[in-house]
Amino acid sequence: MKSVARTLLILAITALAVTAQKRAMTAEDLWAMKRIGSFDLSPDGSLIAFDVTTYDINQNKGNTDIYLVNSDGTNLRPLKATPENESAPKFSPDGKSIAYEYKGQIWLCDLNGGNDRQLTDIYTGASGMVWSKDGKKILFVSEVYPDCPDQNCNEQRDQQKEESKVKARMITELMFRSWNRWRGEKRSHLFLYDLDKNEYYDLIQGSKSDVPPVDLGSVQDYTFSPDGKEVAFVMNTDKMPAISTNNDVFVINLEDVKKGTPAPYKKISVSQGNDNQPVYSPDGKFIAFRSMKRAGFEADKQNIMIYNRASGSLTNITEKIDLSAGQIVWSPDGKYIYFDAANEIYNSVYRVNVSNGNLLMFVKDGVNNSMIISKDGEEIFFKRQKTTMPYEIFALKTNGGGIRKITDINGELLAGIEFNEPETFRSEGAEGAKVQSILIKPPFFDPNKKYPLLFLIHGGPQGHWSDDFHYRWNLQMFAAGGYVVVAPNPRGSTGYGQKFVDEISGDWGGKVYIDLMNAYDYALDNYKFIDYKNTFAAGASYGGYMINWILGHTDRFNALVCHAGVFNLESMYGTTEELWFPEWEFKGTPWTNRPLYELWSPHRYADKFKTPTLVIHGANDFRVPEGQAFELFTTLQRKGVPSKFLYFPDEYHFVTKPQNALLWWKTIFDWLDEYKK
Template identity: 30%
Template sequence: MKFTPQVLLSTPRRSAGVPSPDGKFVLYTVSTYDFDKHSKTTETKLLDTDVNFVDTLPDGEKASDFVWLSNHEFAFLRGEDEGATSLMICSRPEGTGELSTSYVVEQIEAPMANLKIAALGDDEFGIVFSAQSTKEGKLFNPEKAPKTHSSGRLYSTLFVRHWDEWATPEKQSLWHAKLSAPEDGKRSLSHLQNVLCGSDLECPIRPFGGTDNFDVSKWGLIFVAKDPELNPALHTKSNVYYLPIEWDGKVSCVGPGRVRIEGFEGASTSPVFSPSGKKAAFLSMKKDGYEADRNVIFVMPELHKVKPHAEMLTLESTKMAVWDRSPSSISWAADGQSLLVVAEEEGHAHLFEIHHNKQHRISTPGVVSDVKTLSSGRIFVSGSTLVDNSYYAVIDLAAAVQSDSAPAIWSHSNTDSGVKLGLNSGQISSIWSPASDLRVNKEVHSWVFKPSDYDSSKTYPVAYLIHGGPQGAWNDAWSTRWNQAVFAEQGFIVIAPNVTGSTGYGQAFTDAINQNWGGDPYQDIVNVFDYVGKHIPQADNSRAVALGASYGGFMMNWIQGQPLGRKFKAMVCHDGIFSTANLLSTEELYFPFNDLGGYPWSTKETDAVHPFTTASAWHKWDPSAHLSEWATPMLVIHNSKDYRLPISEGLAAFNVLQAKGIESQFLTFPDENHFVLEPENSLVWHKTVINWIRKHVGMERFAGEEAGGVEYMGGLKVEETKETKET
């Protein structure tokens, strides 16, 4: 099989697995897009790990949020017409692999998500889920909301829009109820209550918060929410809150208690109860306004002794596992004595076991995306690699702690470790080139991805991929947006460098990009380019292209005005920053205020809030200050619903290229945000990008862009004149 963009986008996508407590069965969804029918199908699967037999859940197309109540019974949510949601129960008779018919416990007249359940005893359960609420705290269904006669909206404070939505009065809220023991074979649900009623808090935190923003136990609820006293456009600070719940009574609107952590003013996330519910752990950052500060683990004991309806809590939290990695998620081991932590490390996201402030790395491939604890003490892991879009594994935790190389007891791959896609791990290797600032890290790590039919006696054009963030990284993980294999299978050697600012190489390396956007990261890329030219003879740097999105798009615009720009045959800038001054139009203003060291209107060298040079970084790293040097052909992509970096950035870059007579194209999707998510749009994106870079390295076209559904708008070519050149 030739791994093409259409194969990438039509390969079945599997969710993280949800194992039964004993690990015998695994629930998951599979979504598949059919480009012939132009439609997507979603199925719910039940995998028997003993025999690797997969069954399909009837009517599971709109099912989500699976939670096991026992080894034989599970609950889930099912989307209904007109925005309603049903809480469903399904069981599997003991001793069989067949599923019984599911039944509706209750239909709720609003969209629900993020279901979590805690055992209360006597076969009863407490459930919590998220749903939007009105200003009065009632369930909100956008499909049934009254229509207004005007589309006007008046704002008097920041955060008028976020990611791809304009702000509205509705909030995300957590709702809870008790799920009864079965009567006549069916369970029932008590009256739903809005846990955040009257609190002015919102959870999950939009746009990406989910079940990682809260947890539930028989004793109560723990969650994170933005600090209501701070404007979210200027601050990242979010707090941890705890609310005891009496499941047989009502939760008053006094509100949850805030957990205070002295010296930590940044974002908190991943609150999770121990198996007994008497302890909880969470992650928190020190610095407000900085999304990539190091996460520190905290543990709160004796939560079951906290009195109900406490107005404010001041709990002593114990800092654990201080090491130079930043965990992204945490969970508890089955014994409640140790923590399971996922953290980035040198191009991977590994699983660590932490006990008594000591951490032990557990051998897992690629990037771990989800961890579940089994009743036996073993752990169930979901993850992916650069060649495998989904794997599941069961690991003996005790054996893994004793040995770095303890193999998985059981594993299951969605693509047979890439074989079904014509990919293999032998296509991937790493290089380490000199870092720009040797005081921080000595070397910079880059992934190298070669074509599956690679021939060491031949030379290949090179595609340099620059990641976004800027505090991010290229990891050994699957992606449908910037998949290295897609470019490699088009005949390129792909180089994906993790330059200064990348995560997983120590916090100092991540922090070093602050006020340094076009400095060390740019020189790192230059060093990588030179290293590849000297040490990989099959990589033809005379036929090199560069591609990047978000901060990577900024770097495309920056490189255009620098000497390295003349060494590329073509470039691709997706949702990039054209001018740092225009970052004032972003929704999350704390981002440029932190990364560029202050405010662009500042007239002082330093200020009390940002003790660095303030306005200078805004001007120093502005790509639009070097337009006279722009000369390399460039494809510009920018989407209309990108509110993080508005479309004017892409239009400005394209306008300059056209006015200067530089070969260029502009691709836009009116219905997409910072990403391109719809399969048909993504196929157009891939065809357009691939044709652009193939053309400029002397290769034949991959596919007609028009065939992918893009509407080509021709126009007059602007010839470069003396006036435009000087401009």
């Protein structure tokens, strides 16, 4: 008995020592973590190539390298690791070489990283490579002047612009900006490169449309048929893409392709909504793609359609499944399609039977995506993350044999950080709806203490807080500041059925506001370790909108943080780029439905603003333009409401530079600390 007691004592002391060595996460830790991007599986299933981005805070930039690892997780080694960026590895179909992107072109190397050979040499650059099955052709995209017949013309046009003393733009159409860039005259075109002939073909020569589309595309919007005789791709041909979500799927018979002329293409999708991500069945008889039914709505349910290449018929195999499909992957035998989908706070993996629509869930928890299935169909390789783990590569047996972890590139760093697993609770929202919230306790949590509450509101609004490791709005990082974090998924959130998503449109400050405040009340009433005297709220994009709405509708929070938030719906309409979004959400334009814009615009309730507010915005944010922050901050200052404005002249909708991000975190925590009671 004494030996057992002694053993238990030693184990307890060891556990305490391990805990004592851990620490709360810092913003510097976020930028010290390696970030896995794309990956590929060798044809024989023995190797995985993947790219990893690391950041240097002092240099204020990142660098991307390529690594190899055996598919059983052994023998991790660098393939390409230089001060330049190498990314997007793709095994050749014979498995003997790896293509990758480097200095704006596509290169090849052997499996040891040697014998480099430049595959493309095109003036306008090449990216997004896709192999044909026989390895004799590739697809890639490149930004060109649509009316230029060749690369010499593109080079001359660029040179003329560079040498011109006049930098003015003549803008004649929408959309002239997107997210954080001016579109200019160039368009992204799809190119075919025949390696045997050493010839390039612009498959949409002369078109003013983009492939992939400017927005609302998928993980892959162009691909070869298995026999290499056809190409499927996605493009929006509407005259005004700023008001259109009508991406469509097209096919080109490569026998009709001739150099210097546009190839004839055929549209196979029929919906006026968003169609994308064509994927050929292994036998080449069908094309699966995602499809939204409703025109103008970017967050409609993504159904999986099956196009019969022989008959031209279309079948919706997820019509009765209330899930919105993410990536779609055929099983090698063509009987099933695997897909990921938002599922409450997770992004789960499912399998649907193509012939009868029967559904099976493969992985529920965590956030899972970027699937590749082995040729024998026995394993799915995918990326997986949780709030306690950034993306790593995992594998899953399709016979139900369980999940195994392949990479662990941040394991050593994470081992020294104290995390609490996310919890969830459900509260009653408007009209009796059940609203799920994530709750994360601060590190080294003591149930006998009181902690301030940080109430986080997600963007979208058709998005959701999930069990992921976000490098900007990281729930664990907010908790590491000593806060109990509550992150609700109110109306508009994905993962709870399409009806729940739909019920925010036209009602931005209505049911969703009740959902949020009821979740806030539930947390205060049911978690006695929350200090009700010290509660704060923060959000970005639509979350920032809701912070501004809260400003005019309650004074229950000590202080607020609004990042890239919408303030004035009418001026927002006139300066944003994707007009389909406000026109759907507010049922028209400001001149056809002004009452709805006025009803839900936070600026109209400025007379009630009292709560101290930190405003954050980037100059290159064209989604929610900087004027929204100017109007908000001017209003706060003019009313005498305590406020500060953190303005980034070199950022957009997101904060992407390491030193800017460190300032972002410090400013937010300092602001919240200032208003603790």
